[in-house]
Amino acid sequence: MTAAANGGRPDNDTPLLEVADLTVYHGQLRALDAISLKVYPGEVYAIIGANGAGKSTLLRTIAGLHHSTTGRVLLDGADVTALRPERRARQGIVMVPEGRRLFGSLSVEENLKVGATYARPGPWTIERVYETFDWMRGRRSQRTAQLSGGEQQTVAIGRALVANPRVLLLDELSLGLAPVIVQRIYGMLPQILATGLTVLLVEQDVSQALRVASRLQCLLEGRTTLEGTPADVTAEQVEAAYFGLTGAAAVLGEGSES
Amino acid sequence: MVTKAGPRAAESFRVTRSQRNVVWTGVGAVVVVVVLALFPYLVYSGTTSLMVQGFIVLTLASMWNLLAGYAGLVSVGQQGFVGLGAYFVLIFALHGLSPFVALPVAAIACGVAALPLWWLVSRLRSGYFAIATWVLAATLMLFIERFNSLGGGTGLPVPGFTGMSPTLLTAYTYWIGLAVTVAALLAVYLLLRSRVGLVLTAIRDDEVAARSSGARVGLARLLVFVVAGVGCGAAGAVLAISQLQVQPSADFSVSWTAEMAFATIIGGLGTIEGPIIGTVVYMVLQQTLASYNAWYLIILGLVAILVALFARRGLWGLVDEHLRVRLFPVGYWLRLAGGNDRSGRGR
Amino acid sequence: MAWVNAIVQGVLTGGLYALFACGLSLMFGVMKVVNLAHGDLAVVAGYVGVGVITVTNIPVLWSFLIVVPVMAVIGYFLQRTLIQSALNRGVLTTLIVTLGLSMVIENALLQFFTANSRGIGAGMTLVTGSFSLGSQVELPYLLLVIFAVAVAVLLGLQWFLSRSSYGRLVRAVADDQEAAQLSGADYRHVFGIAAALALGTVALGGMAYSMYSTLDPTAGTDTILLFAFVAVVIGGLGSLWGTLLGGIVLGIAQQIGAQINISDELLAGYLVFLLVLVLRPQGLVSRRAQS
Secondary structure, three states, X not given: OOOOOOOOOOOOOOOOEEEEEEEEEEOXXXXXXXXXXXXXXXXXXXXXXXXXXXXXXXXXXXXXXXXOOEEXXXXXXXXXXXXXXXXXXXXXXXXEOOOOOOOOOOEHHHHHHHHHHOOOXXXXXXXXHHHHOOOOHHHOOOEHHHOOHHXXXXXXXXXXXXXXXXXXXXXXXXXXXXXXXXXXXXXXXXXXXXXXXXXXXXXXXXXXXXXXXXXXXXXXXXXXXXXXOOOOOOHHHHHHHHHOOOOOOOOOOOOOOO | OOOOOOOOOOOOEEEEOOOOHHHHHHHXXXXXXXXXHOHHHHOOHHHHHHHHHHHHHHHHHHHHHXXXXXXXXXXXXXXXXXXXXXXHHHHHHHOOOOHHHHHHHHHHHHHHHHHHHHHHHOOOOHHHHHHHHHHHHHHHHHHHOOOHHHOOOOOEEOOXXXXXXXXXXXXXXXXXXXXXXXXXXXXHHHHHHOHXXXXXXXXXXXXXXXXXXXXXXXXXXXXXXXHHHHHHHHHHHHHHXXXXXXXXXXXXXXXXXXHHHHHHHHHOOOOOHHHHHHHHHHHHXXXXXXXXXXXXXXXXXXXXXXXXXXXXXXXXXXXXXXXXOOOOOOOOEEEEOOOOEEEOOOO | OHHHHHHHHHHHHHHHHHHHHHHHHHHHHHHOOOOOOHHHHHHXXXXXXXXXXXXXXXXXXXXXXHHHHHHHHHHHHHHHHHHHHHHHOOHHHHHHHHHHHHHHHHHHHHHHHOOOOEOOOOOOHHHHOEEEEOOOEEEEHHXXXXXXXXXXXXXXXXXXXXXXXXXXXXXXXXXXXXXXXXXXXXXXXXXXXXXXXXXXXXXXXXXXXXHHOOEOOOHHHHHHHHHHHHHHHHHOOOOHHHHHHHHHHHHHHHHHHHHHOHHHHHHHHHHHHHXXXXXXXXXXXXXXXXX
């Protein structure tokens, strides 16, 4: 594979996170159909697609909450497909779930402490989270059920960070939040990445995803319809892949030469 | 990436309630009932007494199956209705009504009593609902025991049997037990075939989906609770008649719940045929192990645990899977042109 | 003045009932399980205590130190094996399995120990002695101690849940099992800990009960389970201290009922329960949050 075809990565890097031929069923419905991707250390990989395309299912399967029928999930080359979600979390695959899912009866600080219980060694501590999100320290004894949506999202991210993940999975950060808040949260991403994190994110808001991602993939009805870097793909291609319109040139597999 | 799905080629199909074999089942059922009705002429009174016990358990089991298997209500307090039914018979008999005539009245009275009781406990969630029904049953017993006119804590003989010859008494008791059981099974069958039955089967399969589809879940449950009250009350009335007396500690004993629950579970929860098989197994176990005292209950409990964990649909479920037989057709069959049958929404 | 004594007795019995109830409340709060064998396991603890004392002849109070931890460990393994398998299959299965367990335990006890009742500590001053307050009020030593122990247990549980890291995990798992998994917590293990606490406390209650009254195989359901449940509902679902309040209200209701008519003791308690169910179904202690 040439460097260009790889989307700009040298091909002797081991991907930190790899998904190979993943197929997942929800009962009778095939939610994911032979999905593959590779996420390299330090990059932001975005999965985009409409509602029901299978994006969250993909993330949840990587986190271990869904069983796959076929396919594998590999962390730094090691097969984690058989591991339970809590084991994967302890190994470094930490997800910020869709809808925040904070522990409502616990305070902000207690939520962070839970996140830190099985933390790996690393730069992130509760102190550091308070330094990064400066409003949090003053409200740390407040029960999270009383926070606004954007504040909850930040706490949820903080809860994941204190575990010092190797791969951070972000599931629909923008869900239910005002655009201004979404901008602010995504604006903090560089700070988070500066500590050497790798991010795999799922996002319905395509423009936001294109702004932060180093590489992306589009899903439709459980299948990959587009793969490449934001620079490589045109708006028309994204639209076609997102909505599944025939007649537009949907690009599969190899990156496009533009 | 539009999938090339045009409209599927129109297949001719029709929807029927039952397969061919059910006609034979209907005939078979009538034959069985007729044969059973002849028993008092054919067998000793010891056997008919045993059968009456079996009738009581079968009626109770069908009711518990309706509650737990279809409405999702695990009640550990149905013994309250058993005792209530027995005591209603006593009360009516004390006022001059023949106990046999009093039975249907007692059963209906239990149904009426079920309404306020439902209102008391319906807001509780499953596990707490279960214990609440138990408390209700205990409260009913304690309340009734206060009345010395009803025999207080020791009970009373039921009047209205004097002057009857023993053979006639045994026969009448047997027949009324048979009638109650047939009525109970018929009622369950008809209920599940009705529109309420659709709601119940939906609850049985997936409660959240049933609620969100707008099905009148609360009303269906209320109806089931009342029907179960009537059924268990009728069983209690048969008990009073067969024992010729009422006794609070026996009539309100929680072991009735244990019996009906385990007969249902072992036979097959959520199937109409299940309680029948379960009752047979229960009676066989009881008779063979009777000399070992509490052992048969221990074994029953262990088997029920194993069945609940590993064979969810019980013995009938195992039969059903291998023979694909339905004695009581309440489901829908989709018959495609070409003669292939595909079962519709299960049962 | 006999009434005052009745109320005092009722308050003190509330402590015993709180011991019965807090485990039930904990298990429901954390894993949404109502263990129908809850009371029977308390009776098992009592019988184990009787056995331990008979075999080793150690002082009664020392036997607590053996029985309670043993039952807690049993609780952990019962949860990890039987109850977890039932939970994986749904609420209905869990109720059926615990009902079956209750039946098996009761009948096994009946079979091996007969229906005769047992007790421990008969003859100890702790059990028979009491303070006198004035001429009408008796404060039995045993009930005082049980009440104090109940308060200590509730304080301990509260401390555990709010201050320790495992307690935090328990609360987190109770709030959102999946999110806790994503934070690295094995919820099955956390459930096991909750069950261990529940069984430990109810074992304490069972042992105390065998000193206060006598044990027989059916006491698990007739007395312990029903009283525990009533205390939880009166006090308020989801509140640990509510179980103490509920126990106290139940105890007082029973004692007052007994004053009116000696055989109305149980009925009075249940009627108050029904009253609370009708008038204030969420219980007396208003719920601040899901436990």
